[in-house]
Amino acid sequence: MSLPPWRQVQPVQTMHTAYNTVGARRGFEAPQAITHTHMASTTNSMSLSASSEPKPVPRAKMTWSQDVRDYVQRSFDTDAYIPGIEREEVEKKLKSIINNAAETDTLLTTNWAELPLPQKLIQEDRKLALARNSVVYGQGSSLTSNADRKRKSNDALSEGQDRRSPPPWRQTSNQNPLEDRLTFATQEQADRLDKRQRKLHDKSSKYQNDLERRKQRFQSGKLPWSSDGSESRRAENNPDIVPQGPVIGTCQTLEKRYLRLTSAPKPEAVRPLPVLRKTLDLLKKKWKEENNYGYVCDQFKSLRQDLTVQHIKEEFTVNVYEIHARIALEKGDMGEYNQCQTQLRALYSQNLGGNPPEFLAYRILYFIHTNNRTSMNDVLADLTATDKQQPAVAHALKVRSALALGNYHKFFQLYLDTPNMGAYLMDMFIQRERLAAMANIMKGHGSSLRIRYITEELGFESDHECAQFISDFGGDGLFTGTGDGVRVNPKLGVVLFESARAAAFRKVDIKGQI
Amino acid sequence: MDRIIEEFKRAQHDSSGYDLAATLSPIPPLDDGGRLYAFSKSTNNYAVAGDIRDALGRGRNATFSSRAETDAWVDVFVAYWKAVGDILNAEEAQNRRKFIGNEWTTAYDAWKDVVNALIKGHAAGHFPAWTIPCLYTGGRYLRVFAIKADKQTTDTQGKVAFTDGLGDDVVSSANKNEKLEDTARQLMRIFSLFLGDRSPIEDSRKWGIYYIANLLFKTHFKINSINLSKNILRTLHAQSDLPALERFPKAHQTTFKYYAGVIFFLDEDYIKAENYLTDALVLCHKDAKKNRELILTYLIPCHLLTTHTLPTSALLGPYPRLEALFQPLAMCIKRGDLAGYDAALASGEAEFVKRRIYLTLERGRDIALRNLLRKVYLSAGYEPPKEGDPPDAPKVRKSRIALVDFHAAVRLSMGKDGESLDQEEVECLMANMIYKNLMKGYISHDHGKVVLQKGDKAFPGTGV
Numbered sequence: 001m002s003l004p005p006w007r008q009v010q011p012v013q014t015m016h017t018a019y020n021t022v023g024a025r026r027g028f029e030a031p032q033a034i035t036h037t038h039m040a041s042t043t044n045s046m047s048l049s050a051s052s053e054p055k056p057v058p059r060a061k062m063t064w065s066q067d068v069r070d071y072v073q074r075s076f077d078t079d080a081y082i083p084g085i086e087r088e089e090v091e092k093k094l095k096s097i098i099n100n101a102a103e104t105d106t107l108l109t110t111n112w113a114e115l116p117l118p119q120k121l122i123q124e125d126r127k128l129a130l131a132r133n134s135v136v137y138g139q140g141s142s143l144t145s146n147a148d149r150k151r152k153s154n155d156a157l158s159e160g161q162d163r164r165s166p167p168p169w170r171q172t173s174n175q176n177p178l179e180d181r182l183t184f185a186t187q188e189q190a191d192r193l194d195k196r197q198r199k200l201h202d203k204s205s206k207y208q209n210d211l212e213r214r215k216q217r218f219q220s221g222k223l224p225w226s227s228d229g230s231e232s233r234r235a236e237n238n239p240d241i242v243p244q245g246p247v248i249g250t251c252q253t254l255e256k257r258y259l260r261l262t263s264a265p266k267p268e269a270v271r272p273l274p275v276l277r278k279t280l281d282l283l284k285k286k287w288k289e290e291n292n293y294g295y296v297c298d299q300f301k302s303l304r305q306d307l308t309v310q311h312i313k314e315e316f317t318v319n320v321y322e323i324h325a326r327i328a329l330e331k332g333d334m335g336e337y338n339q340c341q342t343q344l345r346a347l348y349s350q351n352l353g354g355n356p357p358e359f360l361a362y363r364i365l366y367f368i369h370t371n372n373r374t375s376m377n378d379v380l381a382d383l384t385a386t387d388k389q390q391p392a393v394a395h396a397l398k399v400r401s402a403l404a405l406g407n408y409h410k411f412f413q414l415y416l417d418t419p420n421m422g423a424y425l426m427d428m429f430i431q432r433e434r435l436a437a438m439a440n441i442m443k444g445h446g447s448s449l450r451i452r453y454i455t456e457e458l459g460f461e462s463d464h465e466c467a468q469f470i471s472d473f474g475g476d477g478l479f480t481g482t483g484d485g486v487r488v489n490p491k492l493g494v495v496l497f498e499s500a501r502a503a504a505f506r507k508v509d510i511k512g513q514i
Numbered sequence: 515m516d517r518i519i520e521e522f523k524r525a526q527h528d529s530s531g532y533d534l535a536a537t538l539s540p541i542p543p544l545d546d547g548g549r550l551y552a553f554s555k556s557t558n559n560y561a562v563a564g565d566i567r568d569a570l571g572r573g574r575n576a577t578f579s580s581r582a583e584t585d586a587w588v589d590v591f592v593a594y595w596k597a598v599g600d601i602l603n604a605e606e607a608q609n610r611r612k613f614i615g616n617e618w619t620t621a622y623d624a625w626k627d628v629v630n631a632l633i634k635g636h637a638a639g640h641f642p643a644w645t646i647p648c649l650y651t652g653g654r655y656l657r658v659f660a661i662k663a664d665k666q667t668t669d670t671q672g673k674v675a676f677t678d679g680l681g682d683d684v685v686s687s688a689n690k691n692e693k694l695e696d697t698a699r700q701l702m703r704i705f706s707l708f709l710g711d712r713s714p715i716e717d718s719r720k721w722g723i724y725y726i727a728n729l730l731f732k733t734h735f736k737i738n739s740i741n742l743s744k745n746i747l748r749t750l751h752a753q754s755d756l757p758a759l760e761r762f763p764k765a766h767q768t769t770f771k772y773y774a775g776v777i778f779f780l781d782e783d784y785i786k787a788e789n790y791l792t793d794a795l796v797l798c799h800k801d802a803k804k805n806r807e808l809i810l811t812y813l814i815p816c817h818l819l820t821t822h823t824l825p826t827s828a829l830l831g832p833y834p835r836l837e838a839l840f841q842p843l844a845m846c847i848k849r850g851d852l853a854g855y856d857a858a859l860a861s862g863e864a865e866f867v868k869r870r871i872y873l874t875l876e877r878g879r880d881i882a883l884r885n886l887l888r889k890v891y892l893s894a895g896y897e898p899p900k901e902g903d904p905p906d907a908p909k910v911r912k913s914r915i916a917l918v919d920f921h922a923a924v925r926l927s928m929g930k931d932g933e934s935l936d937q938e939e940v941e942c943l944m945a946n947m948i949y950k951n952l953m954k955g956y957i958s959h960d961h962g963k964v965v966l967q968k969g970d971k972a973f974p975g976t977g978v
Contacts (some may be wrong), residue, residue: 343683373873381869405876406947410939443949444945447958457938
């Protein structure tokens with residue numbers, strides 16, 4: 001039975017030049033000098049392969065003081081086991097503690113006897129992470145209905161901020177220490193940072209590799225405590241087995257490109273909640289300034305992914321989906337919008353906050369657009385009395401009923417008075433409904449009508465726009481008179497608008513509906 | 515064990531499909547409540563296959579001449595024995611109100627094995643076509659157990675499943691109707707098996723097709739995927755070698771007509787819906803009150819829209835529930851009472867929505883409005899007799915009526931909601947009436963008048 005490397009070697013540290021050339025330093029980021037002494041110390045060791053039979057790639061060894069070894073031993077003592085903290089987590093933490101000490105050259109100065117055991121530290125970390133996750137930042141976005149017919153998602157964004165504290169982008173950069181790290185004055189600055197990050201990343205992944213190799217070495221050595229750990233370790237290496245618990249992210253970069261996960265996410269590539277909050281602020285700011293949907297959408301997707309892998313389900317999650325839905329709605333990206341809506345519906349059912357009435361109203365309007373009677377019936381079935389009193393929901397229901405009864409007069413009045421961003425949804429079927437209304441007017445009226453009348457009834461902004469609409473559908477022959485006195489002859493438009501109406505209702509383009 | 519196998523042998527001897535199916539029921543017969551329990555206890559996991567084979571007889575005493583047929587039935591009964599154990603276990607847990615694991619899911623999976631064994635026997639041609647009622651039983655209870663399994667899952671896990679693994683979004687797409695959707699897939703397998711049977715029609719599994727189609731409809735309605743049902747309708751329609759529907763058992767016909775009617779109803783094809791539902795009502799047994807009530811629930815709104823006629827109290831009389839649903843609406847439509855109609859629709863909304871007839875009934879308001887406008891027309895009276903007309907000349911109703919008259923009537927009828935009603939809206943509603951052919955004539959906007967068609971044709975179908 002062999003012992004773990006740090007228990008095998010003698011604490012005596014003498015230089016042995018014969019093995020000075022050994023360059024393989026695996027697993028520890030210790031300063032070069034220290035490693036050298038450690039590596040050379042193997043002469044006196046009792047059983048080490050590296051010293052007794054030189055290999056092409058000899059293995060490096062470090063020496064540990066008795067204190068450190070005791071500490072390790074205590075960590076794996078069965079008495080020290082804390083339920084819920086697995087052996088490999090302890091191992092990992094232990095390695096990082098010792099590594100840290102080695103890197104900072106405090107191996108000998110640390111009071112190992114009094115240092116809390118790794119599992120204790122893990123426990124504390126978890127508590128901290130938990131507390132961090134549950135902190136509710138005063139960002140509850142309460143959207144008050146606005147008289148504006150059509151609002152930009154930006155309005156909604158800024159309104160979502162707590163009024164008392166200015167949003168990050170209104171603060172000066174020294175108030176927000178991260179600000180200067182985010183937006184770069186010059187391209188070089190950005191490049192430099194980029195490089196630095198890449199380097200950091202390379203380093204960490206190499207570090208990861210080394211750890212991995214070390215682990216394997218331990219395993220082959222049949223350590224007394226590794227017999228039961230080997231199975232779970234295999235599970236960890238197997239990408240098919242999805243970890244049960246949430247990932248706790250450590251990534252500090254605000255921006256991250258979206259990539260579909262094919263294996264368990266690495267904590268260093270996942271941003272923890274406080275970073276994600278800053279990311280959201282940054283994205284809101286960028287959206288306002290640059291209006292680059294491709295970029296923002298991609299960033300939102302990675303933001304959503306990070307929330308998911310960390311099992312973060314709270315008001316912030318709801319806010320992220322709401323904001324992404326609004327932006328997608330504004331840009332007409334119905335696929336992404338529908339994804340967000342589906343998520344929001346489930347999140348709202350958990351009472352996490354947000355603006356359920358606003359998005360319920362959008363749902364109703366969307367089902368009007370898709371002529372989806374089955375889903376509409378389901379929505380109506382789920383409505384509560386409270387829901388129906390919410391202004392946005394009440395508006396959407398009125399729109400629905402006006403259309404069901406062919407009351408285009410009321411419908412266009414409601415269109416001009418749509419709360420939140422519902423007008424973006426209504427725009428998707430406004431043309432169709434205008435054609436339906438035209439078909440009604442043409443058939444119902446016997447004598448020529450002033451164009452002003454049609455403009456007002458169909459909610460056009462001007463007579464010109466109305467005339468253009470009629471003209472677009474081949475109704476040039478309907479006009480009589482000139483200037484302010486332009487009139488429309490309904491009898492000539494009956495067939496024309498009836499066929500246009502039928503064609504418009506025949507097909508509804510549905511994207512990404514679930 | 516002996517008793518079940520005894521009955522099985524008798525049914526085999528009599529070639530009685532339904533008796534055969536009864537031996538595979540997961541519900542004990544009324545006169546032998548402990549049958550399943552006794553069957554479950556009569557053997558064990560180790561001996562079950564041998565016991566059943568023994569009970570079916572060997573050599574000269576064998577029930578079946580073919581070895582393969584015997585094997586196939588042994589498979590079915592072994593699966594059945596296992597399923598019975600799991601079902602009893604789940605029922606016990608339910609009665610104790612204490613579930614330990616996923617008892618109903620286990621029971622569902624076990625029952626699925628029974629269905630699979632049956633499908634396998636049929637697909638391989640070991641079972642004669644007259645045994646298809648066994649698959650009816652299989653499919654029917656598969657659906658029942660799926661609903662129980664899904665309910666147990668939702669009860670224990672909550673309605674929303676959150677992503678545990680690599681998903682991009684917090685809420686996983688896992689479905690709350692997982693097992694029931696699986697049922698739909700299994701039923702689809704049976705459906706294709708029956709539809710694809712190429713045996714001569716007198717000995718064909720095609721005779722089971724409508725039973726399975728009905729089960730599929732039922733399942734699709736429950737999981738809210740009525741579009742899948744439309745596909746079934748299309749498939750059946752396109753299948754030219756299927757015997758005429760009239761030649762199938764009446765029970766299958768009636769249920770099929772009902773579901774087809776409801777599918778067309780939901781698709782807003784009210785004319786087709788009316789035909790199917792009327793057929794279903796005629797076919798339906800006069801004492802099957804619940805079924806007749808279901809058919810009428812859809813037929814009445816259908817009739818209202820296609821022919822603008824209301825149910826009589828004689829029709830509604832035997833069905834107090836339907837009377838409560840439709841009578842208030844019918845009264846308001848008759849009176850042309852818009853406020854009353856809106857109130858009746860709102861008060862019954864929950865029930866209407868549940869039955870998926872709200873969106874259809876809502877359009878009944880048009881008829882109420884038509885009746886109101888018709889009253890205005892009638893109250894306008896007749897044109898004064900012209901000079902030179904013979905004294906016995908027929909009186910002519912006034913055909914030019916001021917818009918303000920209609921405006922006032924609609925306003926009054928709408929009660930409180932009518933206070934903010936402006937004339938343009940009334941004009942719009944009238945244009946809509948004309949567009950829908952509920953009223954004949956035209957609006958003269960500039961003169962503020964409505965010109966109605968003369969000669970008692972202003973409101974088609976109402977005599978004036």
